[in-house]
């Protein structure tokens with residue numbers, strides 16, 4: 061089967077629209093939010109008005125009727141300019157709304173999705189705990205049934221979008237029982253913001269993604285109605301594996317955008333910065349760096365689009381999503397390092413976008429499954 065990676069006209073149009081938004085609205089202001097470690101509410105509101113939070117959801121829930129390819133296109137274009145706004149969209153859609161769309165009851169979908177699709181509220185996904193993220197089966201947070209309620213105790217860490225003024229809910233994984241073999245039975249439960257006993261800590265001080273919201277959460281005798289269970293009891297582990305498989309495609313698109321942004325910035329810098337009487341871009345050593353950076357970004361784009369295309373067509377995509385996430389995150393780090401090098405001392409100054417890209421690149425090898433976890437998944441898919 062031959063693959064056609066050219067975009068159909070509606071996706072090409074979406075790409076141009078988001079590119080213009082990133083260039084005209086995000087680029088001029090995001091650096092200041094980043095410096096202040098502040099969440100860019102007005103930019104996020106505008107992204108909501110544009111329908112970006114509803115891209116892969118059907119119109120009946122307030123979405124745009126698109127799919128994961130559309131989401132990836134938007135993420136890539138945003139991340140070419142800034143990763144904080146891109147991860148806010150990625151987490152809001154892939155981790156916040158998608159679990160409700162895939163596993164929620166009709167009532168849960170109608171209650172939450174329309175406001176999530178417009179960006180009026182953000183959802184978060186609480187899987188990682190202080191004692192472990194990669195080994196998500198080791199969840200310690202518990203939820204015990206008491207009459208018509210679930211009573212939740214425990215904590216979650218590093219949760220994106222969980223403490224903004226517009227955060228509406230966090231879906232948390234919790235141990236709700238034991239299987240016959242003694243392993244924990246995990247379920248996912250919706251906890252609305254403001255539920256008594258649900259505490260959101262101050263934002264972390266992070267190396268990168270400084271204009272995005274990341275918090276530690278704690279739950280002390282938090283009571284939510286039994287109806288807040290997401291999908292079937294005991295299916296939480298399978299649910300989050302599916303969510304993470306899909307999310308990897310989104311992170312790969314985001315990483316591709318960062319890698320391409322490094323090329324964009326470095327090419328224009330190499331043309332204008334002079335050393336030894338000529339533009340630094342006239343040196344073959346710099347040209348080769350840029351050629352390699354472009355090659356990596358291009359290959360990364362093919363990888364995430366291939367995984368997304370498989371997902372959209374209902375084909376197996378687990379291995380391709382892991383390959384795309386692993387490759388794109390590692391080349392994003394490489395491109396960011398090279399872009400900083402090409403910028404010399406200015407590349408180490410925060411006012412230059414490549415400095416932000418360098419800071420923002422490392423987390424891509426960690427979040428939504430570390431590079432080691434991706435290698436484990438790929439090896440497993442190879443039958444090892």
Ligand SMILES: Cc1cc2nc3c(=O)[nH]c(=O)nc-3n(C[C@H](O)[C@H](O)[C@H](O)COP(=O)(O)OP(=O)(O)OC[C@H]3O[C@@H](n4cnc5c(N)ncnc54)[C@H](O)[C@@H]3O)c2cc1C
Nearest residue numbers: 185186187188192193194218219220426427428429430432
């Ligand atoms: C900014 C940010 C935002 C995040 N957002 C969210 C979010 O919204 N929701 C959420 O649930 N989580 C979120 N996370 C958590 C993230 O997904 C985890 O940090 C990640 O999965 C790794 O888990 P860990 O930090 O506990 O590392 P650990 O699992 O403790 O791993 C530590 C190291 O050991 C390696 N390792 C572990 N097991 C093995 C093994 N078997 N073989 C080889 N190496 C291994 C890992 O690859 C890693 O290098 C976020 C994290 C950050 C930093």
